[in-house]
Amino acid sequence: MKNHINPRRNFLKNAALGSALATFTSGVSLASTSEKAKARREFNMNYAPHFGMFKNHAGDDYIDQINFMAEQGFTAFEDNGLMNRSLEDQKRIGAALEKNNMTMGVFVIDPGFNWKTGLTTGKQEFKEAFIKECEKAVEVAKIVNAKWMTVVPGYFERRLPLDQQTANVIEAYKLASDVFEPHNLTMVMEPLSDNPDLFLRHSNQGYLICKSVDSPACKILYDIYHMQRNEGDLIKNMQLCWEEIDYIQIGDNPGRKEPGTGEINYQNVFKWIDNQGFKGVCGMEHGNAMPGKEGEQALIDAYHKADAFK
Incomplete structure (x- = not known):
C-alpha cells in the first residue's frame, strides 16, 4: 500500500521548521548586528585614523582602509590631502564614510603659496589666494560631509x-569666516612646533585670534x-582656551607616534577631554611606532589602553 502524507501535518511540520530556522537565523543576524554595534561603541571618543595607518591589514585601496577602520571600532576619519585627490576619489571616500556612519574630520586648506611668506604679511595677493582655496574647500566639504578644515x-x-x-x-580669517559661516563650516587654526619660524606656535595666540575674529567658523x-x-x-592650557577649541589631534612626544610611546599621560588627558563633554573628533595625527601588521x-x-579611562 502506498503511504499517504497528511497535507495539514506536513504543512504544520514545515511551518514549525521554518519558524525554528527563522528564529535561529534571526538570532544570528541580531547577534551579528549586536557585535558590530558593540565594536562601533568600543571607544569612548571619536578617534580618527588616516590613510596608510592600517594598509598592511587593509591593503592600498582607500575604501578597504576605511572599512577596516570601521570594523575596528573607529567612528571618525581625517585626510589632510583630501583637496588634492580626484573628484572620483573624493566621492568614493564620502560614500564609504556614509556607509560606515563615520564622521569626516579635518582636511587641509593649502593656498599654494610659499609658507615662508603668507597671511602675516597682509599682502593682498596672499589673502586672495587663501580665500580662493577656502571657496574650493566649501565644495569639497559638501562631497564628504565635512565640517572642519x-x-x-x-x-x-x-x-x-x-x-x-x-x-x-585676523583680517584674513575674518574674510575666510565670511566664506565658511553660511555653510556651517569651521576652519581650525593649528599652532605648530615644526620650526621656530612659524608664526602660530601657541594656544594662547589661537585664542586671541579666535576672540578677535569672533565667528563660529574660526576655532x-x-x-x-x-x-x-x-x-x-597640557590640561591647564586646554582649559584656558577650551571655549575656542573645536578639534583635537593626537601624537605622543618624543617621536610623534601612538599614545603610550612617549611621555604624555594620554589616559589622563583623554579623561579630562571627555569630562568636558567633548563630542568632536580626535584626529590620530601621528605615525606607527612599529612596522607591519604587528605595529598596526x-x-x-x-588606543584601547589610553581610552580605558572610565
Whole structure:
C-alpha cells in the first residue's frame, strides 16, 4: 500500500521548521548586528585614523582602509590631502564614510603659496589666494560631509612688528569666516612646533585670534603633540582656551607616534577631554611606532589602553 502524507501535518511540520530556522537565523543576524554595534561603541571618543595607518591589514585601496577602520571600532576619519585627490576619489571616500556612519574630520586648506611668506604679511595677493582655496574647500566639504578644515597662517614676517602680523592674520580669517559661516563650516587654526619660524606656535595666540575674529567658523585645532613640545602643561592650557577649541589631534612626544610611546599621560588627558563633554573628533595625527601588521595591531591596542579611562 502506498503511504499517504497528511497535507495539514506536513504543512504544520514545515511551518514549525521554518519558524525554528527563522528564529535561529534571526538570532544570528541580531547577534551579528549586536557585535558590530558593540565594536562601533568600543571607544569612548571619536578617534580618527588616516590613510596608510592600517594598509598592511587593509591593503592600498582607500575604501578597504576605511572599512577596516570601521570594523575596528573607529567612528571618525581625517585626510589632510583630501583637496588634492580626484573628484572620483573624493566621492568614493564620502560614500564609504556614509556607509560606515563615520564622521569626516579635518582636511587641509593649502593656498599654494610659499609658507615662508603668507597671511602675516597682509599682502593682498596672499589673502586672495587663501580665500580662493577656502571657496574650493566649501565644495569639497559638501562631497564628504565635512565640517572642519585645517588652516595655518605661515611664517613670521620679520619686517613687521608682531602685533601688525597678528592683525593681518585676523583680517584674513575674518574674510575666510565670511566664506565658511553660511555653510556651517569651521576652519581650525593649528599652532605648530615644526620650526621656530612659524608664526602660530601657541594656544594662547589661537585664542586671541579666535576672540578677535569672533565667528563660529574660526576655532582652534589643539594638536597635543605640538603643544607638548611648545608649551606643555597640557590640561591647564586646554582649559584656558577650551571655549575656542573645536578639534583635537593626537601624537605622543618624543617621536610623534601612538599614545603610550612617549611621555604624555594620554589616559589622563583623554579623561579630562571627555569630562568636558567633548563630542568632536580626535584626529590620530601621528605615525606607527612599529612596522607591519604587528605595529598596526599595537597601535589599536594602545588606543584601547589610553581610552580605558572610565
